[in-house]
Amino acid sequence: MKKFLIPVALFIAIGVALGRGLFLNPTYIPSPLIGKPMPAFSLPLAATPNVDLTNADLKGHVTLLNVFASWCVSCKQEMPNLMRLHALHLVxxxxxxxxxxxxxxxxxxxxxxxxxxxxxxxxxxxxxxNWGIYGVPETFVVNKQGIIAYKFVGPISYRKLHAKLIPMVKRLEAQPA
Incomplete structure (x- = not known):
């Protein structure tokens, strides 16, 4: 009887572990940077390459940092939603x-x-x-203190924009600097 019980218990444990995986969000990739200060950076502005933007320049404002590329197909898919966000003048x-x-x-x-x-x-x-980018597009939500509050992996859909991003930005904007 005991010989039969161990394989059955092992089979149940494996089944529970695999079953749990069915309910995980496949687009969610945890970032070790969430809740931590944004990594230091100094990058040239595209409009004026002799002027750099640094992480210190972002403090004091809620900021979305969107990593994209012209060759990225998914980046093109999210652009209408970024244009919608821009039109709201929220962030x-x-x-x-x-x-x-x-x-x-x-x-x-x-x-x-x-x-x-x-x-x-x-x-x-x-x-x-340094920011832990897996691919493009990826978007970071950075609070007024320069702490990374959230990371979106992949294109921002209309649903993500209205269900997650806009409410998060409004909540962070309401917090003191």
Whole structure:
């Protein structure tokens, strides 16, 4: 009887573990940066490459840091929703142009619009590595103190925009600096 009980218990434990995996969100990738200060960076502005934007420049404002590229198909999918967000004037949206060319960026913005307050360029991708970027697009929500509050992996859909992002921005904006 005992010989039979151990394999059955093991089978049940494996079944529970695998069954739990069915209910996990496949688009959620946890970030060790959530709840921590944003990594230090200094990147040139796309409009004026001799001027850098640093992490210190983002403090005092709720900021969305959107990592994108002109060659990214999913980035093109999320642009209408970023344009909707821009039209609401709720939050500062900073674009990080990842491993791209100035010409690619120019054509991309001409084709899809420019929702960004400012755009910086990460030509070598080193800042993206420090931020733990898996791919593009990825968007970070940074609070007024420079703490990363949330990370969106993949394109921001209309549903994510209205169900998660806008309420989070409003909540963070209501908090003192």
């Amino acid at each position: 500062r949206l900073v674009g990080v142009d990842y491993k791209d060319t100035p010409q690619g960026l120019h054509h991309y913005l001409d084709a899809f619009g420019d929702p960004y307050s400012m755009i910086v360029t990460d030509k070598r991708g080193m800042t993206a590595i």
